[in-house]
Amino acid sequence: MEPKSATLWDRSRQAVVAEIVDTALALFAEKGYEATTMAEIASRAGVSPRSLFRYFGSKEDIVCGDQDNLGELLRASVEAQPPEVTSWDALKAGFVAIASAGCSPRRVLEINTLIFTSSPLHARYLEKRLKWQRSLVPVIERRMAIESTEEPDPRAVAVIATVFACVDAASELWVRRGGDADPYALYDQMLAAVRG
């Protein structure tokens, strides 16, 4: 019976987390991100402040929290590409994989709008992304047939940093247009401008 009850617990935890995120996003949309407090989120979601802090350490975590899992999914997806796929295409395939993971496009747009319009959130998001970038270095070094050493190879670092810079820039333009654009077309246009 152990695994079954663990699954049930997992599912109820996921439901609570989803409920809190929904409530918080609704409050952010009503009052603005900065003006909303953790106490208000707890009260509206019907959980104690203590429970809320057990699930999310901060307001920023409610928006950016799932980024850790997404980073791991990105790394695994890039790694899973066949060896003949270039680093550029493998990284793009990784981002396609995480874009369709878990959230509806509408939710992704809501979260991205918050991130790109609040400086502290944007900064926290960029910090998380730097962790993702570091975790991809050995994966891209292998794909570029570069021997891995203790120090990251400048070429692998540069390819990863460029893909992230273009993904973020495409997401920001997508948000700016209120979701009324194809983010993949924007990304392709950007990468073409860079790679010449």
Add this chain to the structure above:
Amino acid sequence: MEPKSATLWDRSRQAVVAEIVDTALALFAEKGYEATTMAEIASRAGVSPRSLFRYFGSKEDIVCGDQDNLGELLRASVEAQPPEVTSWDALKAGFVAIASAGCSPRRVLEINTLIFTSSPLHARYLEKRLKWQRSLVPVIERRMAIESTEEPDPRAVAVIATVFACVDAASELWVRRGGDADPYALYDQMLAAVRG
């Protein structure tokens, strides 16, 4: 007499600012960035806490404060490149101009080491850099012969984002090697890997 006394005041202000930055960097090196308080910096520099806050709103500002001026110098330097220079070369020339502005290479290494090893500082630095990137968009649009509209052009955004990503990645590797590397050679190697 007005301009002369203004200049004198300016120079004494600059001397105080330089003294505070020196003192703060010495304390950060001794005790670590997180553990050092504004009160300790004021006391060691021989100024009142109130004066210190007049010059710098936060500890982060002591390290990143001058970034606003540097951003303006970068923009002006890129803009001043002759029209036949490509966007890539103009942006690099801009970064060469600000690298040799004001600080000794040793001081630049000290500041970059702090930035790349402290998460809150790194986040604040990235926020400032995003502002620099935005201010460069019309400059690069002109150089790429793109008509400027209200919305930033994806190609101009992408070229700027890529140069910044590679400059930051090169700076981080330079810091990691304790300054024992040529950051320009690292940057060139990175851009070559990206542009193929």
